[in-house]
Amino acid sequence: MNYRIWYSTEPFADFVINNTELKNKTFVKKKMYESDANNAKNFHTMPDHIKKILYLDAPDLIVEIDHEPIFSIEVSTEAGTGHNAFQRFARLAASVENNVPAFYIYPEAAIITRKGSPPQWDKINPLVFKALDDVMSIYKIPALLYYYPSDFRMHPADATTSPNLLTKGILHDTNRNYAGSPLGTDNEMLRMFDAINEIIAIFERTGIIKGREKLLSNRTLIDRRTFMNNEYVYKGGNLQMSPLSATIKVKTEYLLNYLSQFENQNYSIGELLRSREETIIYKVDALFRGDPYPGALAAIDYLLCREGKSFEERKYNLVIAWSDVELEDNAKTLILNGTKGKIDDFIKAVQASENKNILSKNYAQLENHEIPRYYMQVRYGSTYSKVKHVRVFSYFADAILFPDGSLWRDA
Amino acid sequence: MREEKVTINLLKWLESQGWSIICHDFPQSGTGLMIHPNSNANQNEKNKGGIIPDIIAVRNSEAAYFENKDRFVKSDFAKLKEIKLSGNYSEGLNDLLKKYGVTKINYGVGIPSLTKEIDKSKEHLDGIDFLVSADNDGNIIIHHDINRIFV
Numbered sequence: 001m002n003y004r005i006w007y008s009t010e011p012f013a014d015f016v017i018n019n020t021e022l023k024n025k026t027f028v029k030k031k032m033y034e035s036d037a038n039n040a041k042n043f044h045t046m047p048d049h050i051k052k053i054l055y056l057d058a059p060d061l062i063v064e065i066d067h068e069p070i071f072s073i074e075v076s077t078e079a080g081t082g083h084n085a086f087q088r089f090a091r092l093a094a095s096v097e098n099n100v101p102a103f104y105i106y107p108e109a110a111i112i113t114r115k116g117s118p119p120q121w122d123k124i125n126p127l128v129f130k131a132l133d134d135v136m137s138i139y140k141i142p143a144l145l146y147y148y149p150s151d152f153r154m155h156p157a158d159a160t161t162s163p164n165l166l167t168k169g170i171l172h173d174t175n176r177n178y179a180g181s182p183l184g185t186d187n188e189m190l191r192m193f194d195a196i197n198e199i200i201a202i203f204e205r206t207g208i209i210k211g212r213e214k215l216l217s218n219r220t221l222i223d224r225r226t227f228m229n230n231e232y233v234y235k236g237g238n239l240q241m242s243p244l245s246a247t248i249k250v251k252t253e254y255l256l257n258y259l260s261q262f263e264n265q266n267y268s269i270g271e272l273l274r275s276r277e278e279t280i281i282y283k284v285d286a287l288f289r290g291d292p293y294p295g296a297l298a299a300i301d302y303l304l305c306r307e308g309k310s311f312e313e314r315k316y317n318l319v320i321a322w323s324d325v326e327l328e329d330n331a332k333t334l335i336l337n338g339t340k341g342k343i344d345d346f347i348k349a350v351q352a353s354e355n356k357n358i359l360s361k362n363y364a365q366l367e368n369h370e371i372p373r374y375y376m377q378v379r380y381g382s383t384y385s386k387v388k389h390v391r392v393f394s395y396f397a398d399a400i401l402f403p404d405g406s407l408w409r410d411a
Numbered sequence: 412m413r414e415e416k417v418t419i420n421l422l423k424w425l426e427s428q429g430w431s432i433i434c435h436d437f438p439q440s441g442t443g444l445m446i447h448p449n450s451n452a453n454q455n456e457k458n459k460g461g462i463i464p465d466i467i468a469v470r471n472s473e474a475a476y477f478e479n480k481d482r483f484v485k486s487d488f489a490k491l492k493e494i495k496l497s498g499n500y501s502e503g504l505n506d507l508l509k510k511y512g513v514t515k516i517n518y519g520v521g522i523p524s525l526t527k528e529i530d531k532s533k534e535h536l537d538g539i540d541f542l543v544s545a546d547n548d549g550n551i552i553i554h555h556d557i558n559r560i561f562v
Binding site for chain 2: 008009011078166167176177180
C-alpha cells in the first residue's frame with residue numbers, strides 16, 4: 001500500500017511518521033496548499049479528493065492510502081476558553097464531512113498573562129468534548145481530542161510556578177527535527193500514536209469502506225471516547241456554555257416574518273426554512289469577521305441542529321445573526337438592533353475573493369501556468385477562492401442576518 | 412528550502428555552538444512568542460502590533476534575534492532596522508532577556524544558501540548586525556557578523 005502524507009509543516013509530519021507505524025510504510029510526503037484564496041499559485045495542483053476536505057478549512061495533516069484519506073490531524077496550542085476551543089472546529093468538520101477520522105490536539109490549559117494580572121491557566125471549554133461526541137454520533141467516524149502536553153496537571157493551582165511560562169506551560173518536543181510539535185513522550189501523545197496505529201491496521205486489514213464501519217467499535221477508540229465523555233462531566237460541561245450561551249431557539253414563523261420584508265408578488269421564501277418548525281439563532285453582536293465564529297457556528301450545528309450527515313438533515317434551521325436579537329411577540333418577528341454588523345462587510349469580503357478569480361480573462365491573457373487554475377475555476381467557480389470564513393458561514397448557515405440586510409437558502 | 416527548514420537548521424547549529432534558544436517560530440508552528448511594543452512607543456504602521464521573533468538565542472552576554480525567510484525579503488531588513496534603531500520593543504525584549512544577563516541584542520537575517528538570494532541580501536546589510544544562510548544538509552555560512560558574535 002502506498003501512503004501519501006499531506007502536511008502544513010514538515011516537522012509535524014515527521015513527528016507523526018516517526019512515532020507511528022507510518023515509519024514502516026512506503027510513503028511520500030507532500031506539502032498541502034490550503035486554498036485558492038491564500039495560495040493561488042499552487043492550490044489547483046492538489047488532488048480533487050484532498051480539495052474536497054480542504055473546502056471548509058485545512059487540517060494540519062492528512063494521511064491517505066492509495067488516494068483514500070484515512071485520517072487528519074489538527075493541532076493547536078491556543079488557550080481554549082469560551083469560543084476559542086471551537087476556533088478550529090471547521091477543520092474537524094472538513095474531515096469528518098468527508099468520512100475521514102479526525103484527531104484534535106489541544107491543550108487542557110495554557111498560561112495567559114493579562115495586563116495587570118499574574119499569569120493564570122486558561123482552561124479548555126469542556127463543551128468541545130460534547131461537540132466531538134455528537135460529531136461521532138452523526139458521522140459514525142472518530143473525532144478524538146488528545147491534550148497537547150502541558151504542565152497544567154503539575155502546577156494546577158498557580159501558573160506562576162510553571163517552569164515553562166515562556167511557552168505558556170505548553171510542552172514541545174525537544175527534538176529540533178520536530179520543532180513546533182507536541183512532546184512525543186507525553187502519555188497523551190503515546191495514546192494518540194496507539195489510536196493512529198489502530199486506524200492504520202484496521203484500514204489495511206479490512207479496506208477503506210469496511211474499515212470506516214469498524215473504527216468506532218475498536219477498543220482503543222472506545223476507551224478514548226469514554227475518556228472524553230468523562231472529561232466533559234468532570235470539568236463541569238453543560239449546554240449553557242459558550243458558544244451555546246449566545247444562541248436562542250425561536251419559532252421559525254418569527255424568522256419567516258422577519259424575512260417577509262424581502263418577499264413580493266414575484267418572490268416568496270422557499271421551502272427549506274419552512275420545513276423546520278424551529279430555528280436556532282447564533283447571535284454575534286460584532287463587526288463581521290472570521291475567527292472564532294466560523295468554527296463556533298460549525299460546532300453549534302453538531303451540538304443543536306444536525307440529525308444526519310448532510311446539512312439538509314437538521315432538526316432546526318441554523319441562522320447566524322450579526323446583531324443582538326429580540327423577539328417581537330405581537331408581530332411574531334425578530335428585531336435586530338445591533339449597530340456593528342453590516343451586510344456590506346460580507347459583500348465586500350465576497351467581492352474581494354471574486355477579484356482573485358481569472359474566469360473573466362481572455363485565453364490570450366492567460367499565462368501558461370495559469371491555465372490549469374483557470375480550468376479548475378471553470379469547473380468549481382469561486383468554490384475554493386472565497387476566504388475561509390465566507391466559505392464556512394455560507395456552508396453551515398441556512399440564513400445570515402444583518403440589521404441592514406440578509407442572505408438565506410431557499411432549498 | 413522552506414522557512415521552517417532554515418529555522419530548524421539554524422536552531423541545531425546555534426545549540427551546537429553553545430547558544431541557548433529562548434524562543435522560536437516559523438509559519439504554522441504555534442510556538443511563537445509575541446513581543447508587544449513599549450507602552451510609550453510611537454505607534455505607526457510598522458509597530459502598531461506585536462512582533463514574533465523567528466529565533467532569539469543567547470550566549471554569554473549576547474543575544475541574537477533572527478528574522479528568517481526562504482528568500483531575500485527587503486521588508487525584513489527594514490523591519491529589523493526599525494526594531495533596532497527605534498527601541499520600540501525594548502521593554503518586552505529586556506523583560507524576556509533580563510535573567511540571562513544579556514548586555515546587547517544583535518539583529519540579523521537567516522536565509523537559504525542560494526547565491527542569488529545571498530547576493531541580494533548583501534546589498535541591504537546597513538541596518539542589521541548579521542546575515543547567515545543554511546543549506547539542506549544543515550551547513551551554516553556566516554556572511555556578515557559585524558559584532559563577531561558567532562566566532
